[in-house]
Amino acid sequence: MRWGFGRTRYSISAGLYAIGTPSSDSPVLVTANYKMTFDILRRDMHGHDAWLLVLDTKGVNVWCAAGKGTFGTDEIVRQVQKTRLQQLVNHRILIVPQLGAPGVAAHKVSKACGFKVVYGPVRSSDLPQFLANGQTATPAMRRVSFTFKERLILTPVELVSMWRQTMWSVLVLFILGGIGIHIFSFTAAFNRGGAAILTGVLGLLAGAVLTPLLLPWLPGRIFAIKGAIAGLAVGFLGVILLRDSLNWLNSLALIMAVSAVSSWCAMHFTGSSTFTSPSGVEKEMRKAIPAQAAALLVGGLCWIATAF
Amino acid sequence: MSNLRYLENVVTLELDVEKCIGCGMCAEVCPHGVFVIEERKARIVERDACIECGACAGNCPVEALTVKAGVGCASAIINGWLTGEEPSCDCGGSC
Ligand code: SF4
Ligand code: SF4
Numbered sequence: 001m002r003w004g005f006g007r008t009r010y011s012i013s014a015g016l017y018a019i020g021t022p023s024s025d026s027p028v029l030v031t032a033n034y035k036m037t038f039d040i041l042r043r044d045m046h047g048h049d050a051w052l053l054v055l056d057t058k059g060v061n062v063w064c065a066a067g068k069g070t071f072g073t074d075e076i077v078r079q080v081q082k083t084r085l086q087q088l089v090n091h092r093i094l095i096v097p098q099l100g101a102p103g104v105a106a107h108k109v110s111k112a113c114g115f116k117v118v119y120g121p122v123r124s125s126d127l128p129q130f131l132a133n134g135q136t137a138t139p140a141m142r143r144v145s146f147t148f149k150e151r152l153i154l155t156p157v158e159l160v161s162m163w164r165q166t167m168w169s170v171l172v173l174f175i176l177g178g179i180g181i182h183i184f185s186f187t188a189a190f191n192r193g194g195a196a197i198l199t200g201v202l203g204l205l206a207g208a209v210l211t212p213l214l215l216p217w218l219p220g221r222i223f224a225i226k227g228a229i230a231g232l233a234v235g236f237l238g239v240i241l242l243r244d245s246l247n248w249l250n251s252l253a254l255i256m257a258v259s260a261v262s263s264w265c266a267m268h269f270t271g272s273s274t275f276t277s278p279s280g281v282e283k284e285m286r287k288a289i290p291a292q293a294a295a296l297l298v299g300g301l302c303w304i305a306t307a308f
Numbered sequence: 309m310s311n312l313r314y315l316e317n318v319v320t321l322e323l324d325v326e327k328c329i330g331c332g333m334c335a336e337v338c339p340h341g342v343f344v345i346e347e348r349k350a351r352i353v354e355r356d357a358c359i360e361c362g363a364c365a366g367n368c369p370v371e372a373l374t375v376k377a378g379v380g381c382a383s384a385i386i387n388g389w390l391t392g393e394e395p396s397c398d399c400g401g402s403c
Contacts, residue, residue, distance in 0.1 A: 067361070101337035101363035102377065119336055137336075144339040277319050277360040279376065 010035040011059025016083040020049035024089050027131060029120070030076060030096045032057040032065050044124040048131070051089065053079055066103035073105050077112045086114065095120045095135065098142060166204065173197050196303060199238075199254055203261025206234040211266040224288035227266020228295075231259035249302045256299030260292045267292075319358045320376040325349055327372035334364035334373060 011033050019042060028051040031041055038054065055075045057065035065071035076094065080086070096104055098119045106117035121130050121141035130137055173196040207227040211218065218226035235255035239246060246254065267281075267288055321342070330348035340357040343350050343364065350372070362377025 066363075098337060098339065098363075101367060102361045103366070105366045106333065107367070107369040122339060139341070142336070142339065143341060277358060279320055279360060 012038055012054065014054050014056035014079060017052040017054060019045050019052060022049040022051050025091065026050050028053055028085065028089060028094050030055065030094050032060065032062045032071055034059050034061045037061050041124045044127055048128060055079055062097050063099045066100045069103050071100050072103035073108045076104065076109055080113045080115055092116055093118055098122050169200055170197055199257045200261055202234055202238060203231055203258040204265055206230045206258060207262035207265025212269050222284050223269055224263045224267045224284055228259045228263040231262025234258055249306045253299045253302035256295045260295035260299060263288060263292050319355055319360060321355065321358045322374045323350060323352055324372045327370050329370055331369060333367045337363040337367050
């Protein structure tokens with residue numbers, strides 16, 4: 001499961017596992033105790049013999065755990081010693097996934113426990129070929145990709161990770177939607193609040209689904225701008241489709257709000273992408289958040305004005 | 309992949325060529341092909357592709373590389389701003 005909640009349930013115990021019927025000459029593959037990582041690795045290594053040294057990463061995948069340091073030098077050394085690996089295998093080589101490298105210092109592992117770290121390919125599906133090549137990776141195996149399919153898989157993750165913000169927004173929009181010439185009315189709360197929530201959902205879809213999928217084709221490098229453009233397009237489309245029931249204030253509110261929400265969601269997609277640097281994201285956010293807030297404010301004011 | 313690039317000239321990666329012994333570890337661990345090894349020295353060829361993951365610096369045996377490593381994730385950075393701590397990666401299942 002890739003979903004945000006209840007992730008700790010998807011962990012397995014740390015320690016040593018066997019794939020096939022490994023001997024003392026079989027390779028040792030290091031991995032995280034995130035259940036999905038473990039299952040994919042087992043699937044990709046089907047038909048081969050190997051040892052699996054599973055680290056305790058608290059049920060987090062290799063890349064994230066390496067960033068936190070739970071997939072790291074100390075935990076590798078600890079598991080090597082705990083499982084008495086040196087008595088089990090004749091060689092002194094650990095194959096560590098390349099995406100674990102941010103947490104691991106290869107030279108420190110070998111100093112501490114005598115095992116040499118060899119970095120395996122980025123994708124576990126390349127492992128059989130990597131092993132057949134005498135444990136060498138081709139340049140393509142070393143590179144992180146970010147294909148349409150990979151982005152598609154991540155979009156539900158994006159939507160789920162936004163659920164808390166979404167719930168709060170829904171509540172606020174209902175309350176604001178009820179305010180009008182009758183001071184507060186529930187009919188208005190449902191009609192106007194409902195319309196605003198729909199607007200928010202449009203923004204969410206534009207920013208968290210459309211933007212990731214169209215990423216390479218949206219102009220610019222800044223995620224917030226890509227998201228704003230997708231939001232503008234969706235907003236205009238909405239205005240054209242609903243032109244009979246919207247006045248100019250409503251239309252402006254719709255376009256502004258969809259763009260702002262879309263831009264905000266797209267900015268959050270930086271965390272799921274595979275080619276953004278923290279320095280870059282921080283720079284982008286310092287510029288983008290005030291603009292998003294301003295657009296949302298204009299949209300919100302227009303929307304409230306239509307109630308009177 | 310080469311068509312997806314992020315912002316230019318923001319990356320904190322530095323290489324001290326004097327210290328470098330040309331072992332090639334940085335080129336091996338980097339997921340974005342930032343380094344090449346030429347004449348027994350590392351050279352940065354794709355600076356703007358760096359995502360500041362810290363793998364190269366951590367695996368350089370002679371500490372020739374420095375980078376301000378962190379997570380390039382908006383939620384984490386907002387958390388960092390709010391709590392005044394270093395951004396930490398607690399976002400979703402994917403990061
Ligand atoms: S890891 Fe360090 S010493 Fe080795 S090539 Fe890279 S910079 Fe040079
Ligand atoms: S920090 Fe990561 S992405 Fe940047 S050069 Fe080093 S290994 Fe490559």
